[in-house]
């Protein structure tokens with residue numbers, strides 16, 4: 001595979017995802033949550049609109065975690081010693097993941113509420 005080819009760039013990106021899954025516990029938690037959510041969505045035969053919201057939320061959280069991992073690596077490389085700006089960079093990136101995760105939880109509750117109530121026979 002040629003180093004600068006399109007195929008090579010996909011392979012490097014896949015390596016990045018594998019690296020994050022291997023080294024970041026939070027990334028593994030996000031991936032496990034995504035599997036649970038996708039399985040539940042399939043079992044409940046959700047509408048296309050609800051699927052889109054769920055997939056957007058899952059993608060947002062995992063993309064934020066990947067960016068957070070990238071930023072942590074760059075900060076550790078550039079500033080292995082303690083520095084207030086290194087702290088600010090890492091904390092802000094972690095804040096972005098937190099915001100995305102809160103959005104995903106709220107979106108999940110909104111998306112699953114009605115189908116879940118219907119399943120229990122409690123729909124109005």
Ligand SMILES: Nc1ncnc2c1ncn2[C@@H]1O[C@H](COP(=O)(O)OP(=O)(O)OP(=O)(O)O)[C@@H](O)[C@H]1O
Nearest residue numbers: 024026072079080081082083084086087090091094
């Ligand atoms: N070089 C540094 N200078 C100052 N504070 C730092 C530095 N590195 C890390 N910290 C502080 O320690 C916290 C944890 O940093 P660490 O690199 O361990 O990330 P982490 O907890 O492993 O993040 P994640 O769980 O997302 O992998 C940071 O959010 C930051 O507040």
